[in-house]
Amino acid sequence: MPELPEVETIARKLRPALVGKRILSVSLRWKRTLAEPSPAAFKKRLIGQRIQEVSRRAKFLRLQLSRDTLLVHLRMSGDLTVVRGSYRTAKHDRLILGLTGEMRLVFNDARKFGRVWLTDDPDAILAALGPEPLAEDFTPRDLYARLHQRRRLLKPLLLDQTFLAGLGNIYTDEALHLARLHPLLPSDAVTPDQAAVLWQAIREVLMEGIRRNGASIDWVYRGGDFQNHFRVYGRTGEPCPVCGTPIERMVVGQRGTHFCPKCQLPLPIEPL
DNA sequence: CACGAGACCTGTTCGC
DNA sequence: TGCGAACAGGTCTCGT
Numbered sequence: 636m637p638e639l640p641e642v643e644t645i646a647r648k649l650r651p652a653l654v655g656k657r658i659l660s661v662s663l664r665w666k667r668t669l670a671e672p673s674p675a676a677f678k679k680r681l682i683g684q685r686i687q688e689v690s691r692r693a694k695f696l697r698l699q700l701s702r703d704t705l706l707v708h709l710r711m712s713g714d715l716t717v718v719r720g721s722y723r724t725a726k727h728d729r730l731i732l733g734l735t736g737e738m739r740l741v742f743n744d745a746r747k748f749g750r751v752w753l754t755d756d757p758d759a760i761l762a763a764l765g766p767e768p769l770a771e772d773f774t775p776r777d778l779y780a781r782l783h784q785r786r787r788l789l790k791p792l793l794l795d796q797t798f799l800a801g802l803g804n805i806y807t808d809e810a811l812h813l814a815r816l817h818p819l820l821p822s823d824a825v826t827p828d829q830a831a832v833l834w835q836a837i838r839e840v841l842m843e844g845i846r847r848n849g850a851s852i853d854w855v856y857r858g859g860d861f862q863n864h865f866r867v868y869g870r871t872g873e874p875c876p877v878c879g880t881p882i883e884r885m886v887v888g889q890r891g892t893h894f895c896p897k898c899q900l901p902l903p904i905e906p907l
Numbered sequence: 908c909a910c911g912a913g914a915c916c917t918g919t920t921c922g923c
Numbered sequence: 924t925g926c927g928a929a930c931a932g933g934t935c936t937c938g939t
Contacts, residue, residue: 638932667915694933710933712917727917746916748933787909796934803932852932868932889911891930914936921929 637709639801640844642694650689652717657685660733668729670750693764693800704757713749716741764800768837779830782822790818791888805868808893809840812867817901818892867893
């Protein structure tokens with residue numbers, strides 16, 4: 636799915652197109668896309684509300700409406716776009732909102748994992764999320780403290796949205812490589828210096844992803860080009876950009892994991 | 908608490 | 924060419 640940079644890119648693109656528009660109609664084409672409330676209540680409450688703000692929290696898109704909040708999670712294959720004028724329903728369209736100004740907000744999701752919530756209490760749904768890695772109050776010391784609160788492998792821990800919000804499989808592999816830390820390193824073995832390096836690496840890869848408008852891979856193209864700048868993700872067998880050693884792939888926590896066996900030492904790098 | 912397996916889904920690519 | 928297996932940006936639940 637879209638990870639933090641892709642969701643941020645979508646939020647930035649949707650914001651100017653959506654803010655101020657009023658919702659006129661609702662077409663729910665796959666019932667399970669709607670997490671809550673019931674389809675009938677969803678339609679009844681949604682129609683007539685005005686979109687006041689579009690933002691992102693973790694990998695959630697958040698549309699602040701007149702009275703409620705519409706939360707959208709794209710999961711693996713979801714995409715949210717605005718179209719103007721006449722529109723022919725496309726394959727995999729799951730939800731279409733008709734808006735003022737001949738506009739439509741279309742949620743397309745091939746794998747049907749994506750979910751939409753209409754709620755007057757979005758914080759209840761977002762409550763368990765960990766800190767935003769790009770927030771100003773998220774510090775290297777915070778990261779170090781959190782790493783030592785648990786005893787888990789680095790890769791699965793970084794993917795855990797209650798630990799840190801927004802990283803997915805791509806950016807986790809990229810950040811670990813940039814930080815030269817092994818995916819299987821126990822979280823409580825990370826030193827303060829390594830935590831600071833990891834903190835910087837996480838923010839760097841996320842910021843680069845945003846700057847490049849996210850990554851576009853497979854059949855979901857959104858205009859981003861970060862996929863052309865991956866250091867390790869999906870580059871099994873290709874040379875490590877740092878040392879030239881072939882990138883290896885293994886499975887960690889049931890996720891394909893790409894790393895450099897030479898740069899990313901499994902144990903803390905001792906200074907001579 | 909940590910971890911692995913299975914589920915939820917469809918589509919593309921890989922290997923024989 | 925064909926066909927099944929493996930794999931895919933995520934998260935949830937259950938069993939150990």
